[in-house]
Amino acid sequence: MSERSEELLDRLTQRFPDALEVVESIDQPTVVVKREELLAFAEHLKSVEGYVMFNDVLAADWFPAHPRFEVIYQVVHPESWQRFRFKCRIDEHEAVPSVVSVWPGANWPEREAYDLFGIVFEGHPQLTRIYLPDDWEGHPLRKDYPTGGNRID
């Protein structure tokens, strides 16, 4: 990891000493943030560190481990073109705070994660399905969802 990334991680861990855990990654600085501090961390990342560009919200299902889900956020600093990744670990019936109030671009990606993984984003303006039909049952990218096609005959 570059010197610049090390400095950034140092600054962040000093600012949020209890909420951050720096994790190993091969490409870009990555931290795991506690759910309670996620919104404050996001706000800080955008307004102080300048990561104003929001790329995507991803999710990973580590079934049957606990906590089961990992919500992954990708952000970009558009001037230095630095990328940054932060994750939040939650269990099945927990919710993560929505970061739409910080980055409006998170709106649709969060709906996608809700649609396919069933992750609830608290405070999202319109948390409805985005790809699948509204009356769909279940969340198909979960590990316990049946993998085969739905045969009618």
Add this chain to the structure above:
Amino acid sequence: MGLNSTRAEAERGILLTTVEKMTRWAQKSSVWPATFGLACCAIEMMSVTSSRYDLARFGSEAFRASPRQADLMIVAGRVSQKMAPVLRTIWEQMPEPKWVISMGACASSGGVFDNYAIIQGVDHVVPVDVYVPGCPPTPDALMFAILKLREKIQMGLPPKYLELAGEGRRTS
């Protein structure tokens, strides 16, 4: 001045047939497909009208953007659960008689997409007359299917949806 032809000359210019045969010939010679390209099979479907394969030889080159002007629906590609009601609506909007070709493995059986998102065979949604195997089928294969369909029309066999509705008799 040659305007009054003799009886022998007139008979040379007459063809005897039945109305049904004539209608069927007209029908099979202008089977206009609706554009329903859903995936990579559509690329092969497009090339079948190009100069190398030249589907115009059989009168089926006129792909219509409106289902109301089409006789044949070529389902070219995988049908997702969300596309199924759209496909059914378009099929219902086509004037009768109408035919369906299921092109490729995905449209016929779901193909490799054995998952939640894809209909496992378009015959769950619309009645299919001809299935074309292949992934994707070559333009020749699609053309063969259209020729088979022409044979079916020429023989007076009813389209699949009429067959399923119990009207499985020959129309003449």
